[in-house]
Amino acid sequence: MQFNKVTDKIVAELISILGQANVIVEAEKMEMYAKDEVSDRLWEKMPEVVVKPENTQQVSEIVKLANRELIPITPRGAGSGLAAGAVPLQGGMVLSLEKMNKILDVDTENLFMVCEPGVTTGEVQKTAKEQGLLYAGDPCSADSSFIAGNVATNAGGNKAVKYGVTSRHIYGLEIVMPDGEIVTFGGKNVKDVTGYDIVHLMVGSEGTLGIVTKVWLKLMPLPKYVADLLIPFADMQTAIKVVPKIMTAGIIPTCLEFMDSLSIKSAEMYLNKKLPYGDAGAYVICEVDGTSETQVQDDYETIGKLAMENGALEVFVADNMSTQERIWKARKCYAEAIRMISPVYCMEDIVVPVSNIPKAIEAIERISAKYECKIPSAGHAGDGNIHCTILRENRDDHEWHELKDAVLEELYEEVYALGGNLSGEHGIGAKRAKAMDKHLTDAQRKVLVTIKKALDPNGIMNPGKVLI
Template structure:
């Protein structure tokens, strides 16, 4: 696709449409929009202009203008993505949703929150809690990622094992389509089968089918009792082998996470706080919640016994908020902690059936040994989502790209042989678009492309992401 290049006159036209204060073309000021949290410079590209609309009507004006001119539009939330999904690889307009940051309504009678996309997920969680309610979505980047980005990538996070990914909590969306039309699907009805399930087509579409401008989120009553267990094991395989046993014990934990030894040590250094059994081969971190103290105690006792019966070194149960926060800080610091070891790395997001996690981790370990590199792992054991991270360390640019080009295809081959997929929650973005094209059948890709081509015939919405076009 041949795209129109933005001119000084175009910047004036955009300023006339949505206000000069909402249009930025100064290179110094737009540099931060050239990347997301992927640390590799391969996935950096300067936008030609950044727009910051204040409402859906302004988003509509920008997209109508871009569709007429054939200019790429890349919607951007908090910029915390790990797939180069919000990077303007074809130039054009980065449409930042940072000014659309209002909570429109908290409906305590129907358990809904209606809000704009530019609010951090942490703020959504806190607002729900202030009303005695609970938003279950909990990515590790909750304090910096935007709820709109969570919806656009169908983010998972620590509580997905019990409460599902973001899609389970989205009951309505207002979207600006690639032609600039504003459409709304769903709302506060918990059941609605009139027409196709368009909402869940847009959830996880990574900005390739339109821009999300309003969201109806389903909330839940706040769990009254919560307990977190930290369980160290001498070896990773011992820890991972206990996961299916927990999941088949008649309990659905709210969270069931794991960290390998390198991740534990890195988090301890990063947080500058001693962690219990930090020389362990692995941690299992498990959280249970419920409406009664008796239920929660019963569940964590069952899980604790399963762990001790299967070679756990110890079972620590958090007995106060401070100890619980300390446990979760260690897990959520994973990405930042690894940057202290290697400022540049390649974090993956593979997912396999839970029973195949041991085989996946063993294969990754063998790949790391074969290529003489380090690939620490942590992730969401309860739903099979593994964040294995290839570290660059002191390799030069050429050697680093050679390493990735060898290691990643082997990891993906293992994952698909085990019945898995190359991304569980971070999205395809640009980073995995070639790999997805390789592992999907032509028929599967054809269905996806027919949807894209119908809704966005000019391919202006986030080109180069999700689907590979020649």
């Protein structure tokens, strides 16, 4: 695809749409828009201009201009992505949704919230909670990520085991299409089979099919009782083998997470705190919730018993907010804690059927030993989603790129052989586009390319992401 450069004339037109303050061209102010949370410089690129619309009409006018002038647009939420999806790798403009950050409606009768795209996930959760309601989307990045970023990546997170990933919480979207047309699909109806399910085509499309400018979110009653279990094990294989057993015990845990020994040790370093059984080979962390105290107690006792029968060293139960927060801080700081051991790393997001998690962990350990590199793992065990992170440590650029490419190639082959996929929740972005393409069948690729070409014939919407 041949794109044009952003000229002074185009900048002047953008200023006439948005005002001077919302059009950024100064290098030092654009630097933060040149990357996301991928730590490798390979995935950084300065935009030619950053625009910050304040309403949908302005988004539409910007997109019409970009489509006419063949300027690539990279939509951007909070930039917490882990796939280089919000990085303008083919130049052009970054369209930041940070100024469209209002909650427009909390409908406590129909159990809906309507938001602009730039509201943080944490703000959505907090606002729902203040009304005695639950917004069940819960990525570990909730404090920083934007709700439309979650929509665009179909974010998962801790509570996905019981409540599902973001797509399960979205009932309607307003979208600015690649030709600048504003269109709404879905809304406050819980059921809707009126035509194609465009809402769920847009969810997870990573800014390649349009820009999300309004979101209708599902709310639920807030569970009254919550308990968390921290379960240390002597080694990783014993720990991970208990996961399929818990998942088939007739209980649906809200969260079922794991951390390996290096992840536990780095969390201790990052938090500057001793954790219980800090020298354990692995933790399993489990949450159960419900409206009845007895039910919650029955559930965690069943899980605790199962864990002890299958090699747990101990079962710690946290049924109050402060101990629960301590447990979750250790799990949620995984990315920041890993950075303390190696500032450059490659965080992966593989997913396999739950019954194959022990085999996937075995494969990671085998690859780690073969290439003599550390690959700490943690993640959402209950839905088969493993965050394994290749650490650069002291390697030079050449050694690092060789190592990373070799490890990824072998890892993805193992994952597909186990019936898995290369991303469970972080998405494809630019970082995994080539690898995904390698594993697509011709028929799958044809469907994806046909959709992209039909909706975005000029290819201006986040080029180079998802599809190569």
